[in-house]
Amino acid sequence: MPLLCGTGKRGRREIERSSPLLVKRNFKIIFKRKSEARNPKFETIPNDQISNVLNKGVKRIWILKIRICFEFRYSDFEFEPFTMDLKERLRQLSSISKVPVASIEEETGDLKERLDRLLRPEKVFRKRELYPIEKLVNGKIVSASEGETFRAEEYFPPDFRYGEMTLSEIHNIPTYPAHLLSGDERLKEIDFKKALFLDTETTGLSGGTGTLAFMVGLGFFQGDGFVVQQLFMRDYSEEKASLSILQDILNSYQFLVTFNGRHYDIPLLETRMILSRKRSQIREMPNFDLLFPSRKIWKGAYENCRLVTLESRLLGMEREEDIPSEWIPSLYFDYIQTGDARKIHRVFYHNRMDILTMVALAGRIHLVYHDPQAARPRKGVEHFSLGRLFWDHGDREKAIPCFEIALKRCDDELAWEVMKWLSMAFKKTGQGEKAHSLWHEMMEWPYRKDAYPYIEAAKYYEHRLKEFEKAIEYVDQALTLISFHRERDVELLLERKKRLLKKKVGNESR
DNA sequence: AGGGAACTGACGTTGGAGCT
């Protein structure tokens, strides 16, 4: 009877996809009968009871890989699925490890010992010698007072183009008011020449003391070009050296540029610094976190505001050999376990691309904010967001043209909201007539959504034109459109009508 | 998965402006 095996929640999902055998450090194996696939029930079976299970008639098992994991993770190796007897599989494994097998009964009874033998240290060292990181990634071993670590380095010339601007164009961006986009006054005059772009790769998302940043990617302008340096821990013991070098580099820059670094990379690095008993001002450094301005400008324009989404959809860039970020912890654990750097180079590529995307994104944000018309936002929604941003910043001259362009370019779904904002902008800048004509346009709009133009027109006729009868007409129309669930709004409209009737009577009696 | 800021929507409060 074939079985599917795995551990933990994540394991269950993976099993349903590819049915690997996964083993935790405590060597409990979880079995699921294939016949229960519709409503899987997983049970934990300690390895010392495996033989009992096998004796109960469970004879066949799906095995893709057996491995010891520090933490659970998905195997990225590809194997041909096969079905065979467990005893037969263990016999084969024993022949690979060239360790004599006393008896099959012994093997099934002491799985832990078998796995230990399969992963003997000398095997790991052999791979580390064969495929060291230094040979596969462009970089070198660097020293600090606490020890050594690996540092990769890549240079990008000034004419290198990632997105719509060259690095040289981004380098030459004058300071721009990033404080308005980030809420941090210290970024009033951010200068990319003095900024350090930072992105980490970590062993997970959990945060706390269990997660560490095994790679810290740093990007900065040097001369006219751009350099990406990546500090990489070849072993957990290299963390102190890595953090020490990072701290030295941080001391040379005034600003940090990150993507969600404010809530992810920086707190994590700060925790690691504290655990390494290092003083660090990383949290105090002015940080231009690109996530927040990106959300303000492009929220709603694309399916989400993740860095990779903005990279492909906004900047039009595609990565050639990228990996999903959720694979990264697993690839690093493999590297630590085997010393084989043949796969980890993809993490270097991923990190490098993240940093280049941040640079391009910072350039794009500058472009649309500095001169939205010249930046030619691609979508109406982008103009709309920019308009609201300028409006919030009190820049009405820039806001209104953005709304007007947005209205021409957006779809019917968004047009209603754009018209609301544009009419409100006209009203508040003393352009009552323009607002008035827009409310009328809204009243004729086939995709009308609410009573907004009628309520606004009622206010306009009551307070500006003093035409109370006309105002009452608009209130009545608003009452027919407003949902009766919105009791408060109905109540307000009824009060308005009552007041207008009083004013009308007063007017007529004069 | 964990953390936490930002966002959203509903509701209440406050204060300035204009009118009677």
Add this chain to the structure above:
DNA sequence: AGCTCCAACGTCAGTTCCCT
């Protein structure tokens, strides 16, 4: 002086989003 309107701001609870 007192009233009304309106916009801006505050609070709260629940939700969304992003990083590996």
